[in-house]
Amino acid sequence: MTRINKTILPLVSACLVGFSAHSDAQRYSDLFVDEQAYRDSDPLFFMQWHLQNTGQAAEAKNTGDVGNDINTTQAHVKRRILGESVNVAVVDSGLAIAHEDLIDNVLPGRSRNYIVGAADPTDPTPPRTESGGDHGTSVAGLIAARGFNGLGGRGVAPLARLMGFNWLENQSYESWLETHGGVGVTDDARIINQSYGFSPIWPVPFDSADNLQEEAHLANVTRRNNNGRGIVFVKSAGNSFSRLSNPASAFTFVREGTATGPLPWWCDFIPNDPRCQGSTTYTPDIIFSADARDATKTQAQSLPAQVAASEPSNASFYHTTISALSAGENSVEGQGDGDLLSSYSTVGASVWVSAHGGEYGEDNPAMVTTDIEGCNAGYAKTAATAAFNDGTHPLNTDCNYTSTFNGTSSAAPVASGVFALVFDANPNLSWRDAKDILAKTATKIGSNFKPIIVDTGLGDFVAEPGWLRNAAGYNFHNWYGFGRIDASAAVAMALSPNYRPLPAVQVTDFIPAQAGAASQIPEGPNGVVQAIVVRDALTVEAVQVKLSIRHGRDADLAVELVSPSGTTSMVLTPRSMYILDQGEPVERELQEALGTQTDFNDTVFLSNAFYGENSRGTWTLRVTDTNSGEFTFFGFERETREFTEITTSNNSRLGSITAASLRIYGH
Numbered sequence: 001m002t003r004i005n006k007t008i009l010p011l012v013s014a015c016l017v018g019f020s021a022h023s024d025a026q027r028y029s030d031l032f033v034d035e036q037a038y039r040d041s042d043p044l045f046f047m048q049w050h051l052q053n054t055g056q057a058a059e060a061k062n063t064g065d066v067g068n069d070i071n072t073t074q075a076h077v078k079r080r081i082l083g084e085s086v087n088v089a090v091v092d093s094g095l096a097i098a099h100e101d102l103i104d105n106v107l108p109g110r111s112r113n114y115i116v117g118a119a120d121p122t123d124p125t126p127p128r129t130e131s132g133g134d135h136g137t138s139v140a141g142l143i144a145a146r147g148f149n150g151l152g153g154r155g156v157a158p159l160a161r162l163m164g165f166n167w168l169e170n171q172s173y174e175s176w177l178e179t180h181g182g183v184g185v186t187d188d189a190r191i192i193n194q195s196y197g198f199s200p201i202w203p204v205p206f207d208s209a210d211n212l213q214e215e216a217h218l219a220n221v222t223r224r225n226n227n228g229r230g231i232v233f234v235k236s237a238g239n240s241f242s243r244l245s246n247p248a249s250a251f252t253f254v255r256e257g258t259a260t261g262p263l264p265w266w267c268d269f270i271p272n273d274p275r276c277q278g279s280t281t282y283t284p285d286i287i288f289s290a291d292a293r294d295a296t297k298t299q300a301q302s303l304p305a306q307v308a309a310s311e312p313s314n315a316s317f318y319h320t321t322i323s324a325l326s327a328g329e330n331s332v333e334g335q336g337d338g339d340l341l342s343s344y345s346t347v348g349a350s351v352w353v354s355a356h357g358g359e360y361g362e363d364n365p366a367m368v369t370t371d372i373e374g375c376n377a378g379y380a381k382t383a384a385t386a387a388f389n390d391g392t393h394p395l396n397t398d399c400n401y402t403s404t405f406n407g408t409s410s411a412a413p414v415a416s417g418v419f420a421l422v423f424d425a426n427p428n429l430s431w432r433d434a435k436d437i438l439a440k441t442a443t444k445i446g447s448n449f450k451p452i453i454v455d456t457g458l459g460d461f462v463a464e465p466g467w468l469r470n471a472a473g474y475n476f477h478n479w480y481g482f483g484r485i486d487a488s489a490a491v492a493m494a495l496s497p498n499y500r501p502l503p504a505v506q507v508t509d510f511i512p513a514q515a516g517a518a519s520q521i522p523e524g525p526n527g528v529v530q531a532i533v534v535r536d537a538l539t540v541e542a543v544q545v546k547l548s549i550r551h552g553r554d555a556d557l558a559v560e561l562v563s564p565s566g567t568t569s570m571v572l573t574p575r576s577m578y579i580l581d582q583g584e585p586v587e588r589e590l591q592e593a594l595g596t597q598t599d600f601n602d603t604v605f606l607s608n609a610f611y612g613e614n615s616r617g618t619w620t621l622r623v624t625d626t627n628s629g630e631f632t633f634f635g636f637e638r639e640t641r642e643f644t645e646i647t648t649s650n651n652s653r654l655g656s657i658t659a660a661s662l663r664i665y666g667h
């Protein structure tokens with residue numbers, strides 16, 4: 001089977017244990033003497049609202065919310081935790097290793113260029129002819145642009161050590177291994193940033209040979225590398241809250257009565273095919289949810305087109321999935337209801353925490369970060385539309401920086417920078433300790449969120465309940481995970497002698513649902529319930545649910561998991577764009593190439609909502625068909641820029657669960 005290529009999550013517009021000398025206030029006193037000097041020592045710092053949100057507009061029309069930042073000031077200024085002892089690998093499109101504001105943090109000779117025939121295999125600097133920006137260069141700047149050097153802005157970890165890998169230009173399994181903890185290449189990275197992914201329109205099986213191979217590798221690396229402390233694999237959730245692409249034109253739809261021109265040759269043989277009766281086949285480039293096209297709905301009233309775990313790596317225990325936040329509540333039109341999610345951010349129960357990714361930098365602030373140097377290349381160049389980027393701005397005359405980077409591609413490196421600060425504060429922490437600290441110190445935001453309810457045609461169904469408080473006392477939200485990252489609180493906990501590291505991880509097998517349970521999924525709000533008994537008494541870190549389901553319209557389905565303590569997690573929100581089964585059957589060759597399918601076959605979802613609860617007891621899985629009426633979504637064609645409404649009728653027969661199981665990761 002061909003691997004599905006991962007793409008950069010593009011700019012949406014176009015990204016105990018010991019504390020030591022680290023608490024010494026004299027540390028780095030040569031870099032800045034006080035908070036004023038701290039602010040002034042990088043000329044673009046005052047624009048970087050994700051580090052210190054003063055309500056600046058960062059060259060956009062609107063301002064952000066004062067204090068809506070990841071709170072780096074205390075960690076940087078008071079504790080002088082700046083990331084210097086930590087290696088971070090940026091696995092991406094490239095990295096301009098000689099950039100004026102990156103070069104001092106780049107580890108010499110440790111980067112890789114995977115393009116065959118590259119002049120210098122240790123230099124992944126993109127060609128200067130790059131028409132767009134270099135995604136990886138901008139990602140790297142958010143992690144560790146050099147601080148306090150009088151140039152540009154700075155990263156979240158302004159002295160952390162960078163290694164760059166243009167894996168996205170190659171995507172072989174060998175280079176994946178090297179860049180994901182491989183010996184002699186990235187094995188000593190504490191953090192590996194992955195600002196890429198894909199957005200499937202069908203349920204992807206978790207147990208493909210490729211994915212199981214990757215999982216086995218990550219399990220090994222997270223247990224063994226860095227003297228058993230592992231590596232944090234930080235992953236972008238996705239940019240598909242409202243729309244996603246139609247990969248390889250897999251989704252086609254027949255429009256009746258609109259055919260023009262001659263009929264296909266094969267109509268002589270199959271005259272009853274609708275395409276031979278005056279119909280045409282329609283293949284959109286992009287799929288939009290109906291909520292996204294409904295002007296009466298705000299984002300806070302809308303369900304996501306993509307659930308994060310729809311991509312198998314976002315359903316993996318070994319990846320830490322990050323959703324994206326805007327600069328302010330009003331950053332998305334129609335908001336102001338306490339919602340801080342970026343307009344594009346994919347969400348779901350597999351999100352760990354949220355960090356800033358901004359909006360587009362025109363109406364509302366985007367991220368300010370490094371760009372390919374010069375006004376002839378990059379996001380910032382002579383022809384750029386944003387005023388900060390076109391070479392005329394006095395602080396960016398050389399076009400070495402951009403004010404329009406965004407995406408969960410930005411949220412992940414912001415989180416990676418915080419992980420670097422945590423490991424710099426306490427190098428003895430494991431990757432799971434660091435995650436634990438981020439969860440424990442995150443800030444609950446968007447507290448006014450109101451549950452999102454859908455009409456099943458047979459009664460209302462709560463499709464996105466919003467914040468929950470689990471039996472271990474953790475707040476969790478499918479949009480924000482445990483909340484917005486607080487870097488200073490995380491560093492303080494990492495330095496605290498009271499912090500107790502987690503014991504070694506334990507993993508159960510996949511435990512099947514009890515035999516003999518009902519499997520047919522009725523229409524309406526009640527669903528079908530199956531019980532899964534877990535005998536191991538672990539403190540839960542994450543739960544995976546594995547499902548095989550036959551159903552005529554996958555997008556109708558909601559999947560909830562209820563723990564023995566009574567916590568309910570919505571692991572698959574309904575009205576997802578799992579729409580492949582509503583179009584024409586996919587050609588066999590394409591099906592084999594992409595691994596597409598129109599049912600759930602060992603599809604895995606992951607939930608972090610049960611963190612800290614006891615695993616022992618009876619878990620309840622509920623699968624609900626939440627739509628007994630028509631389902632509408634929209635196709636968009638790039639060439640014509642036209643939207644086409646697509647309406648499908650209800651599944652003609654009830655669906656059924658053919659297999660269900662769950663697996664606990666914990667200690």
Ligand SMILES: [Ca+2]
Pocket residue numbers: 042101145146147148149150151152153154
């Ligand atoms: Ca700088």
Ligand SMILES: [Ca+2]
Pocket residue numbers: 371372373374375376377378379380381398399400401
């Ligand atoms: Ca440039």
Ligand SMILES: [Ca+2]
Pocket residue numbers: 523553556625626627628629650651
């Ligand atoms: Ca249905």
